[in-house]
Amino acid sequence: MTLRYLTAGETHGPQLTAIIEGLPSNLELDFEALNFQLQRRQKGHGRGRRMQIEQDTAQIVGGVRHGRTTGAPVALVVANNDWKHWTSVMNVEPIEGGDEAKRRVHRPRPGHADLNGGIKYEQKDLRNILERSSARETAARVAVGAVARQLLADFGIRVAGHVVSIGGIKAPPLPADIGVDELIERTEASSVRVIDAETEQRMIELIDKTKADGDSIGGVVECIVTGLPIGLGSHVQWDRKLDGRIAQAVVSINAFKGVEIGIGFEAADRPGSQVHDEILYTEEKGYHRASNRLGGFEGGMTNGEPIVVRGVMKPIPTLYKPLKSVDIDTREPFTAQVERSDACAVPAASVVMENVVVWEVAKAFLEKFGGDSMEEIRANYDNYMKQTRDY
Ligand SMILES: Cc1cc2nc3c(=O)[nH]c(=O)nc-3n(C[C@H](O)[C@H](O)[C@H](O)COP(=O)(O)O)c2cc1C
């Protein structure tokens, strides 16, 4: 069974809902760890007032008994606290009043889904588009990823993320010997998810200035996955290449416009001798690499080195000093509608990226070691790890 999920729910509706299918039975879920991922996503300097209203927690409403999965689809919901302020606007029942009462949106924001969605779905209230295109949906994706993260943790696979740059301010490269635990601890203590205090201060100042100017900024985030076996994903078919699937998942995050694996675009400027990672063998480590410039992938398969993925997030589209737009009622030029908004959500987006990447890894992991229970997967995994050692 392929691991898959769907999400539903509007940003100002009652809740987000996710259904995960294909999880094995007997996966012990740590609910606190799951909610911790949701709380991480809410943090970060530069977010708007909405994050003070929400206190995201996931409620599991299917597929789990006494803390363990049963093999049935896992259903989870994340409630929207803000719903109480939007109940009449969002209700499925007709409401009294005109555009004002319905908070109808008719001046599409450049950079958001408003105009394309309105035309495509024949909606004259662009709220019917923005409610679902909002990155609120990423709370559901993080909850889903947090489940996948727990499955992988049982096999020693760990994930960490950090912010590489915001608005052109670049964090210094990570120390070569920094481990996943130290990276997690140090980024957790930072309001912009960098480990360097001076960079953090400069980023905070830039975010504050940008916000005061009614503008927004983006940045680059990086995610690292360690403890991987060789051979997740496959070279034999385009849609089985795990690096390709990860790229798709990253670019599917709201506002992400690009992805790099390993040294990424820099590979274009270097000779092959400074790109490919030499192969070594020792009794202790087995086959491994002298460097990890290719970010853990060759032939769409993991090579046992950490996966290193970067994603670029464009600036937030909703601007307090809005750009030019056209009113869909009159077709006259107007400035775009101003909705409450974040000025910078790059730190939060790094948490989203970790969780969507980990999901893709878990999916490939189950394709490789597939079984209906954790016990069956463990036996397949142990057998393959022996095969790898003996190779
Ligand atoms: C964590 C996060 C928070 C976001 N917050 C906002 C926001 O407050 N206002 C906004 O206009 N866009 C925000 N975005 C970006 C929009 O959701 C996104 O630009 C929009 O859905 C259009 O999709 P596209 O940019 O991928 O083309 C956020 C994105 C992320 C990942």
Ligand SMILES: C=C(O[C@@H]1CC(C(=O)O)=C[C@@H](OP(=O)(O)O)[C@H]1O)C(=O)O
């Ligand atoms: C709700 C979240 O992010 C939202 C993403 C978002 C957008 O347009 O993408 C717009 C804002 O929504 P609102 O207008 O309700 O403040 C953000 O707060 C969240 O991350 O949980």
